[in-house]
Amino acid sequence: MGMTKRDFLRSIGAVAGVGAAYHTMSALGLLGPAMAQATAPELPLGSGYGKRVVILGAGISGMTAAYELSKAGYHCTILEATNRAGGRNLTVRGGDVIREIDNRQWVDFDQEDHLYANMGPARIPYHHRAILGYCKEFGVELEVFTNDNRGALFHNAEAFGGAPVTGRQVMTDLRGYIAELLAKAVSRDALDDELSGDDKERVLAMLTSFGDLDPDHLYTGSGRSGYQGEQVHAGVSPGSLNDRLDFSQLLKADFWEYKLHFGHFLNQNPTMFQPVGGMDAIARAFRARVGHLIRFESVVEEILKRPEGVRIVYRNQRLNQEEAIEADFAICTIPAPVLRDIPNDFSAETQAAIASIEFVHAVKIGLQARRRFWEEDHAIYGGISWTDQDITQIWYPSNGYHQTKGVIMGAYIWDDQPGQGLRFTRMTPPERLRMAIAEGEQIHPGYTDEIESGVSRAWLNVPFQKGGWPRNSEAPPALLKPDGAIYFAGDQATALPGWQEGAALAAHAAVEAIHARVTAG
Amino acid sequence: MGMTKRDFLRSIGAVAGVGAAYHTMSALGLLGPAMAQATAPELPLGSGYGKRVVILGAGISGMTAAYELSKAGYHCTILEATNRAGGRNLTVRGGDVIREIDNRQWVDFDQEDHLYANMGPARIPYHHRAILGYCKEFGVELEVFTNDNRGALFHNAEAFGGAPVTGRQVMTDLRGYIAELLAKAVSRDALDDELSGDDKERVLAMLTSFGDLDPDHLYTGSGRSGYQGEQVHAGVSPGSLNDRLDFSQLLKADFWEYKLHFGHFLNQNPTMFQPVGGMDAIARAFRARVGHLIRFESVVEEILKRPEGVRIVYRNQRLNQEEAIEADFAICTIPAPVLRDIPNDFSAETQAAIASIEFVHAVKIGLQARRRFWEEDHAIYGGISWTDQDITQIWYPSNGYHQTKGVIMGAYIWDDQPGQGLRFTRMTPPERLRMAIAEGEQIHPGYTDEIESGVSRAWLNVPFQKGGWPRNSEAPPALLKPDGAIYFAGDQATALPGWQEGAALAAHAAVEAIHARVTAG
Secondary structure (H helix, E strand, O other): OOOOHHHHHHHHHHHHHHHHHHHHHHHOOOOOOOOOOOOOOOOOOOOOOOOEEEEEOOEHHHHHHHHHHHHOOOEEEEEOOOOOOEOOOOEEEOOOEEEOOOOEEEOOOOOOOOOEEEOOOOOEEOOOHHHHHHHHHHOOOEEEEOOOOOOOEEEOOOOHHHOOEEHHHHHHHHHHHHHHHHHHHHHOOOOOOOOOHHHHHHHHHHHHHHHOOOOOOOOOOOHHHOEOOOOOOOOOOOOOEOOOOOHHHHHHOOHHHOHHHHHHOHHHOOOEEEEOOOOHHHHHHHHHHHHHHEEOOEEEEEEEEEOOEEEEEEEEOOOOEEEEEEEOEEEEOOOHHHHOOOOEOOOHHHHHHHHHOOEOOOEEEEEEEOOOHHHHHHOOOOOEEEEOOOOOEEEOOOOOOOOOOEEEEEEEEOOOOOOHHHHHHHOOHHHHHHHHHHHHHHHOOOHHHHEEEEEEEEHHHOOOOOOOOEOOOOOOHHHHOOEOOEEEOOHHHOOOOOOHHHHHHHHHHHHHHHHHHHHHO | OOOOHHHHHHHHHHHHHHHHHHHHHHHOOOOOOOOOOOOOOOOOOOOOOOOEEEEEOOEHHHHHHHHHHHHOOOEEEEEOOOOOOEOOOOEEEOOOEEEOOOOEEEOOOOOOOOOEEEOOOOOEEOOOHHHHHHHHHHOOOEEEEOOOOOOOEEEOOOOHHHOOEEHHHHHHHHHHHHHHHHHHHHHOOOOOOOOOHHHHHHHHHHHHHHHOOOOOOOOOOOHHHOEOOOOOOOOOOOOOEOOOOOHHHHHHOOHHHOHHHHHHOHHHOOOEEEEOOOOHHHHHHHHHHHHHHEEOOEEEEEEEEEOOEEEEEEEEOOOOEEEEEEEOEEEEOOOHHHHOOOOEOOOHHHHHHHHHOOEOOOEEEEEEEOOOHHHHHHOOOOOEEEEOOOOOEEEOOOOOOOOOOEEEEEEEEOOOOOOHHHHHHHOOHHHHHHHHHHHHHHHOOOHHHHEEEEEEEEHHHOOOOOOOOEOOOOOOHHHHOOEOOEEEOOHHHOOOOOOHHHHHHHHHHHHHHHHHHHHHO
16 A cells, blocks of 8 residues: 655654654655755766857856866867956955056055955855855855954944944844834734734733843843943943943934845845955966966957857957857856947847846955954954945955054945945045945944045946946846857846855856757757 | 143044043043053062962962062972863863873874864853963963854753754844844834934834844844855845744743853953863963972972961872971962862951852863864854753864864753752763763764764863862852962952953962062061
């Protein structure tokens, strides 16, 4: 007599309780591992032999595709417009020269291992399995990147007299006020339709704990927000609790719009990582494996479908001559704002999709401080202070703790308020630094004297990039399928824009689709 | 005509707005730095010359006192009952032998730098300025310790069929339900007494953001909790959101009692640190500076006040003979459960204070796993999983990411439920391991096969310690003042029990009090 797995589980559940059923399911492999361990495609060795793929762009997506395809025997060529690999994965250090369309900056940081600025991607969440998998495979050492530091600051010019307040105060007090209000509503029977009698009691107990309410379910302040005076915590004797922040002022500040729960966003959750020594450790690890396939300073000038493949015309900038390459397939990772201006014979649907993608006007400004005043004066170790000014954020370094100097991210602008990115993009690099320092001064009085050099990157103004990342959270459907033999990749071809994980996953998808076509053929 | 600073500030405030007043106050030094930069006492060089201090206990507090007093010229002697410095600051590694009163354990971890277990203190919050100051001064390298990892698990045998759920799900859904309930109450005008019309609108907007509510202010699930399937986040295409956890089951689980907001506690806030290579890096750094002052294996047998100082009788265990030392002052860091059994002539008030201090029955169990299954199978990097079983917690290592093996803390028991610590203390070490592994199996099916060795520490059963840390959050007042020439230190003489910072601050307080008395005399 047949018994399905489901029947079997139900019988276990009935006899031994659901806990046993859970463990039995696990033992039977029905739950599987909680997460995919290997996200990279595993193509049969040699399965791509004799097939040529031209990859447009040596960013993370392009190099990922080349790496995976090469392992399967495909013959890959990467055309890269610039003289470096990595694309938006860019770490700058003292002595570097970086270019935008109409400016050039000399990076004047001291030359120490911890004094660098990640001007593109800068963090990796724990669940980005493809990128973390490559870090593991390539031996890229990781350290924790801190997003949510409760000692960092929230600043709004209109709130609390313009004085910054610590994250621990804002978060604790907001939770306290929310809990008190909800406890009042529950006690007034305003939610009896929603809550059973038992649940009512449990909700009150939960809120007391959630908001650190007093026995009358009132929020009168909490040790979670810290103590008054220079010593934040209790010492030899207990101190006096911080006063509560005024609820009405908290509501008028912009903190709660997203900054207060930034770490709750899935891709900003702790645990976050950064590679030790700079994010470009990942780009360098890929380049060590696929660098021989890259033709640098090769600017794509025309993308053409052929009955049996593709033809790419490009300018070899080193020789200043036009060249062309034909292949069975192309993987195009060129960012939409650049791609739409390259002559092509894409379908109307593809062209419309590419035209529709708008990139964020992201700006980052790295500043070297002569002294780690954030650690010394404020006990801020890593994390982010938020402000309603254009600079939006100040990031404190998640490395080099207790060293003398440090590089902070003095602005990370992503158009939280419309126009912020454009305003900074249109400034000259020295103007950007002046403005970032002036705004930082509002958060850290004395800041101006602490900063000794800086560098900015306005991605809209960067050749062959022309923007930060797609503003929409989903790619247009036309980019998720090939146009002839041309496959699209890069984070713009995913629902994970702005993340290296998106770049890698798009590459994997293109690689798998090409493999399926080759195998079917 | 005189103008006080306050008048001046008021005039600035009136003209230029409070923001300007804030910055002027800061420029005038009225706000001061946000936190004390140096918390260690700075005694005049040579001010202690000719004065003798005997310090009882070579833990963090005793060594801190000896270090600071020696710098000022005091002649210090530390009596330490065991053969090691550090007290509860204990890191174990492969090859170590550790003792309890009636057992001895050989630590069988592999000998690699990242395979260790901090059996006592294991984390340092960003605002513990004294300990962090010593780390900086002594060059103890720090790395981030993760408390709050949203990919780690919450487990309650009675909730969700006994299946663990991720932190991101629990936190996101609880916030969502709280926000929805409060939004309903606000919309039903149940809180009109509390909120002005403007604030009502702001509260609804705030809750929508706080809980990720839909436009009707309902919580229907959130991308913050992750997506279904093996890939937690959106990929090439967006996935399907996780289903919400059932609110009623969430309320019945114990998560919200404190585990869910553990990182909101002031001393558990991010950013947290651990020394690279083990917490005993701090003990070793102190020992390198004051080790020559320590008489090891010297068990205090009598503490006596003298008209002009103190007399300490102790047994030199190496020579098996009784010895005595006289000094102008003593600083006693011996834990209360041990101290109360040492003959003394303390005042009745002091004796009563010492007798009143009850220590937590803390137990830690370190387990070496043959494979970092938490990273490979679950993308858990550091952080804590919580359970309602006796083991209470599983800590995943905040170091050695992507290495092959790892040492997890398979139990950290602090009497969350009464009796948990005692139950484990009374077991033999092999029984403790078996029980910890059996309970861990409920959270990670297959756990039993992954663990290859372990070590436990039941602090109640440790000679010369007899407990974890004081259960009460404040010291009895009698321990905050000297009894004759005897000063009390250790974390038990503070409102910060269980923290090395308390140990250091108590030492600073004793040092400063002795200095004041010497200077006055």
